[in-house]
Amino acid sequence: MTSVPDGPPVPARVVRMRRSIHRTAWRELKKAPLTAWFGMVVISIYVLVAIFAPLIAPYGQSEVVSTQPYAPWSERFIFGTDQIGRDMLTRLIFGARNTLGIAAVTTLLAFVIGGTFGILAAILRGWFDQLLSRAIDVLMAIPALVFALILLSIFGSSVKNLIIIIAVLDATRVFRLARSVAMNVAVTDFVEAARLRGEKLSWVVRREILPNILPPLVAEFGLRFCFVFLTISALSFLGLGIQPPTADWGSMVRENAVLITYGDITPLLAAGAIALLTVAVNFVVDWFLHKTSGLRDER
């Protein structure tokens, strides 16, 4: 950067344009507060653990390795064993994979559904928008957890049902946001120009609208992920979410909760794993919102 170029001087403007997106991102990252860094490091560790779970875990996911239920912490079983003698650490590691995976799929699905309909409603307006918006007003009048409980009592608990139910319920929130931000962009001149040029609807959405509404949607993705993750954990904790023998943090808390009354902190490991991840995501989102602003209260 400091080297003086030979030959004809390069206009400063060009140099500035050459700063790659990675460099800009890195510059912003270096200025990020400690909380955001903490969040990003924690999230990366979780993702790595989730991906390489079978390599890291000392035993199989639902392998009964000890005849002693609720075995105390030892060298062989670092965090002891659970109610039927499965290794706690192994279950925690596989729990990362199952809980994170299901939450991520659900959030993605919620964004695909809610985002698509939200943007379409913003562009098409008219009866399509009216119908969807009113329907969603009513859906949102029932608390999501209560709605999820009703639907689960009808369809029964299975991972597939869980993903679909939570995704549809959360899609209503995504719809609201996507619609309101897309509404602002859909009325701008450049969108008008693109449509007059005869661009297809999908082109307008992908090239004109989506890039402009991405920052709030990305932040919402983080927050939504937290909500989904917490809802799924809460449902599993209530015994209505992810079903055994699949290792999952919410159910692990419920299955081992009795240990708390003996002063054993083992059940808190799974609960803490959930808490730590949501804190981490929130810290990163908080910083991201600060950066892209618009949604923050500070001026």
Place this chain on the structure above:
Amino acid sequence: MLKNPLLQVVFQRLGLGLVTLFVVSIIIFSAIELLPGNFAEAVLGQSATPETVAAFEKEIGLDKPAPERYVEWISGVVRGDFGSSFASRPGYPRTVVDVIAVRLKNTLFLAGTTAIIAVPLALTLGVLAALYRNSWFDRTINVVTLTTISFPEFFVAYVLMLFLAVKFPIFHSLSTLNPGIGFVESLKRIALPVLTLTLVIVAHMMRMTRAAIIGLLGSPYIEMAQIKGISPTRLILRHALPNAWAPIVNVIAFNLAYLVVGVVVVEVVFVYPGIGQAMVDAVRSRDIPVVQACSLIFAATYILLNLTADIISIITNPKLLHPR
């Protein structure tokens, strides 16, 4: 007749609220329509004969057309009769009201106590954080509340239980309520669930109050008052607060509504005999009438709270009070 635009808006909202309640009741009612065909067998068990299945379907009224059953159900609900639970058998009648009446009272006791503690606390903290924004106080509170919001309720609950009931036995770890224990003793029993719920909703409420006040403090008329040299206390109480009621009421309603859902998990953790616990049990045993009753109560509370907030923020809005 309704010349006053304020009244018009209020009635409009009331009407809208009623329509929402109606649609929600239809959705909840349709739960029974959506049941898979083999549901009777699922409830009655594998050994159910075709006759018992038919009798069961007749009993829950599946032999009549849906609109007729809806009218029957909703007119019962209005009179406080939610029908009978799937758990009732001939010779062992068990109505939904039997299951949930006492529990509803318990839940209201828990939620009410929480609200009495949490609302003033959160508003005070929120106003303080807004007044001293970007100070160390504000920053600390920001990080602490962000952390609390991110915790699942059961994590907060078990940590409190571990420290305040097991390591240092100050409170009861399980909040069982027996008839006959005094009011003070009941309060002591529900201390931990109340504390858990308070921690969770104070964080939400305080952040929202802070945001509302900060948004307000940016407006030009407040700046004008500041330039005039008015003391901060007077500025907040006389100038900012009257305009802040609408957002603050919204914040309170939003969080009380959140409490409606929060009780479900907390009740299960502390084995508190409340309606949330009843609903979870009913979902697990797929006792649809009880699920319907509980969800209708939850949804109605939620809608009413939001409606109240809406109306209060309309009638405290100076722009609507003095129409041009």
